Amino acid sequence: MGRRVKVLLLILTPFVVLFFSLSLGSTGYVGILDLAHYMWMGIQRLFGHELARATTDIETILWQVRLPRILLTFMVGAALAVSGGVLQAIFRNPIVDPFSLGISSGAAFGAALSMLIPFIPINLSAFLFGIVAVTITYFVSYAGARTSMITMVLAGMIITGVFTAFLTVLQYLSDPYKLQAIVQWTMGNLHTASWDKVQTTFIPIIGGLFAIATFRWKLNLLALGDQEAMAVGVNPRNIKFIIVGLATMITASAVASVGMISLFGLIVPHISRIFFGPNNQIGVFANMSIGGTFLLLIDDFSRAVMPFEIPVGVFTMILGAPLFIYLMRKNAVNWNA
Template identity: 70%
Template sequence: MISTIKKGSLLIIAPLLLIIVSLIIGSSQNINLGELFHHIALETGLSRDQASLQGSLHTILWQVRLPRIILTFLVGASLASAGGVLQAVFRNPIVDPFTLGISSGSAFGAALAMLFPVMAVNVSAFIFGVAAVGITYLVSYAGAKTSIVSMVLAGMIVSGVFTALLTVLQYLSDPYKLQAIVQWTMGNLHTASWQKVYTALFPILAGLLIIIIFRWKLNLLALGDHEAMAVGVNPFVLKLVFMAVATMITASAVAAVGVISLFGLIVPHISRMIFGPNNKITVWANISIGGTFLLLIDDFSRTVLPFEIPIGVFTMIIGAPVFIFLMRRNAINWNS
């Protein structure tokens, strides 16, 4: 059996190897490792062959593939981390970042900005994603407390309302805007750019840093409120903090690339299967496995077929059978 140290080293090695592979493969042009390292040397100033800096290969590597790789990894890491956090906070293995209505709220906000360009698409998606969580909390709040079951049910209701509103916007859209909205709701990575990377980078990294710093407290929440209070921790405040962070990184990811289904549900289970239920370890695993897995799916979506399949469709096609297989094999066990 592979030791914990070797498993941990794979969390670093696997993403680095896949990033290199993702740079050299693509539907437009495949390159070899020698060409890749030559261009890296040019960019870092180790080579003086400035003439090679020009041309299509330079554009493909550093203006098309690299921002897409970085954005894909950030989105995968954020969705997986948010899923792991919410599952620990709610002590429920079927909760994911979209349970609270974040995805449907962000999708409605993005569609609204596409149809009525008053503000940027990513800003509108973020605002309505946060608003959906706020409405979910207010609906479920009763008697000076909020139960987990009522919040999950409220999230499903809020998600349904925003989905219906999104359908109304699609009905009102002209054919060109309708196509853009539909593509965005299926997950859209082919429009990745450095601007989108810069927009999503700070909120996602800030949220992941907070999760990493306070990851040990997730173990307390997973044990229950009474156990958390017994060691001097206020579970109510802690839950609000983690929910706010999960909302921030999920809304930032959805605002950048659109809706990616099932990802935040499946990856935390995979992390627990490999590393166990200790959140001090699985937080790191969710970041690495989430980014690596989504990057692997994106590589398939842009290289296997002559046309590119939206990443959200691909995650559903791949993720659903994998999850069903693991569930049938009893590999997923929240209590282990």
């Protein structure tokens, strides 16, 4: 497949899948022609056209239930994938992701804390604890140029464990009603999506993704190592600090809105490297497109195939693990550890 075809697919596939996802759901399948008709009505309504003002049930479901969920799912998928790709490049470690570095569990603890204590914004709290977690992981495992990949993942596991323990304490202390909310949300739930959630998530994720995209070339430099960056006159420390902060921000907002989705940020960057190579200039965009599309497909699967909904975090683990093992065995994952 030529490079142009690949890039074209990268741009077009998300739109096709977004459209297709709108037609699926527990209320029933909406045909493509009907969907196009409803979309046309919706667009007319946006511009205040008289005839289109009447709303049917199916329209309400499309615009108030399915569309926000699809947009949220896509953003979350893109955020987790880009965050994973960025962290792998910066730490020069193909086995890290927001989850294995402790960011996800730190953010989950922060988000749960804000559910119990009023007046703390959920995004901010998730972000702060995500930053705390990744900073601890980094300093625990830091050993200069000799920083070992394995040590870093082990440190991340320990930090994840600690924050999961804190989260359990919160669950233990909270009343049954809040407990249920926290438990459901930690499993990774997309069905609570609403325009409100899209609104609170939109700015940090889209802003963060855009900011990371501007650093896409510098990521190649950082992926070669600190010394190699200094050798050509770039001080890696500040850029690393900014990029890890951005990656944590998008992960934290994703976690704050839909809970923990494990393994996703680890797998997608590997998939996009298989198709587009390790160059982050294209890799950042590939992660956005593949990450968003992939999570949307997984969610479609859980919405349409089963009569009841399975939390998406459970699904990514069940679908992701065999895929990852397959890639690892095939040695298509491409790393020299």
